[in-house]
Amino acid sequence: MNKKAAIIAGVAIIGLVGAFALTKNKNNVTPDTNVAAESTMTITHDLGETTVEKNPERVVVFDIPTLDTMEVLGIDNVVGVPTSTYPENLSKYDSDEYAKVGTVKEVDLEAIKSADPDLIIIGGRQADYYDQLSEIAPTISVSKENTDYVGSVTENINTIAELFEVEDKASEELEKVKERLNEVKELVNGKEALTVMVNEGNLSVYSENSRYALLYQGLGFKTADETIEDSTHGQTVTFEYLAEQNPEYLVVLDRGAATGGESTAETVLDNDIVKSTDAYKNGKIIYLDAYTWYINDGGLNSINIMIDDIANNIK
Numbered sequence: 001m002n003k004k005a006a007i008i009a010g011v012a013i014i015g016l017v018g019a020f021a022l023t024k025n026k027n028n029v030t031p032d033t034n035v036a037a038e039s040t041m042t043i044t045h046d047l048g049e050t051t052v053e054k055n056p057e058r059v060v061v062f063d064i065p066t067l068d069t070m071e072v073l074g075i076d077n078v079v080g081v082p083t084s085t086y087p088e089n090l091s092k093y094d095s096d097e098y099a100k101v102g103t104v105k106e107v108d109l110e111a112i113k114s115a116d117p118d119l120i121i122i123g124g125r126q127a128d129y130y131d132q133l134s135e136i137a138p139t140i141s142v143s144k145e146n147t148d149y150v151g152s153v154t155e156n157i158n159t160i161a162e163l164f165e166v167e168d169k170a171s172e173e174l175e176k177v178k179e180r181l182n183e184v185k186e187l188v189n190g191k192e193a194l195t196v197m198v199n200e201g202n203l204s205v206y207s208e209n210s211r212y213a214l215l216y217q218g219l220g221f222k223t224a225d226e227t228i229e230d231s232t233h234g235q236t237v238t239f240e241y242l243a244e245q246n247p248e249y250l251v252v253l254d255r256g257a258a259t260g261g262e263s264t265a266e267t268v269l270d271n272d273i274v275k276s277t278d279a280y281k282n283g284k285i286i287y288l289d290a291y292t293w294y295i296n297d298g299g300l301n302s303i304n305i306m307i308d309d310i311a312n313n314i315k
Contacts, residue, residue, distance in 0.1 A: 067299070119138055146210055195215055204233065215310070252288065253294060
């Protein structure tokens with residue numbers, strides 16, 4: 001090959017490699033294209049588009065499932081967290097080692113500024129603070145899309161993994177989750193269920209496109225009532241409604257237990273109307289791990305707890 005031909009061939013190869021490198025690796029993350037920005041990534045999320053440095057050293061995290069995912073992936077760059085009731089695997093965040101930057105519903109802007117973060121990660125509960133938080137540091141939202149719950153959870157985990165360059169570990173763990181979902185879905189096999197939240201004496205039911213969508217989309221239950229409205233807070237119902245629908249399974253979440261209050265669900269459901277249902281008679285009332293499903297749903301560890309809740313109770 002003469003010198004001119006070699007140069008042309010080299011340019012062609014470089015062009016092909018460059019074209020491949022510019023291909024988006026998934027819908028919500030765009031790798032930067034110049035050498036100076038190789039250490040950054042642009043994340044498109046439900047509240048906007050944010051360019052962030054990879055491997056940020058000081059991260060404030062409000063989204064509990066993200067903390068759960070980071071723990072599994074061995075990411076220890078967190079400097080600030082909300083005051084909350086943490087599960088055992090996240091109990092270290094109760095310590096004074098981590099700045100307390102508000103609660104999951106109300107952020108403390110001054111505490112966040114004092115923590116001097118490189119990145120802030122929020123969920124749906126903190127959406128109203130997005131603009132104010134973005135003035136302090138780059139902020140991304142990892143809220144979930146209930147109409148595609150499993151896909152949304154997977155995307156959030158992959159975003160965190162790419163941001164901290166632990167994609168291989170995340171892929172390995174997600175493959176395990178996928179296998180377990182498929183196994184339990186075969187066991188459930190389209191059985192009919194109602195998802196019921198008990199909040200003291202009040203009852204709400206949730207649709208297959210609600211915050212508890214994993215039960216239907218990922219684990220294979222069929223909703224007993226397709227007319228339930230898609231709502232963040234569910235649809236208020238009566239005990240008589242439960243008896244009228246009479247599903248094979250009642251899947252119950254105790255809000256009091258989830259938020260650190262008194263657990264009342266079993267007491268509230270201990271009445272003659274509920275006892276008349278097939279679910280009660282056949283021992284098919286499933287009480288979910290309340291904190292996990294209500295606060296910590298969809299983390300890389302917590303999603304396995306969610307799967308276990310069904311796998312261990314399906315008959």
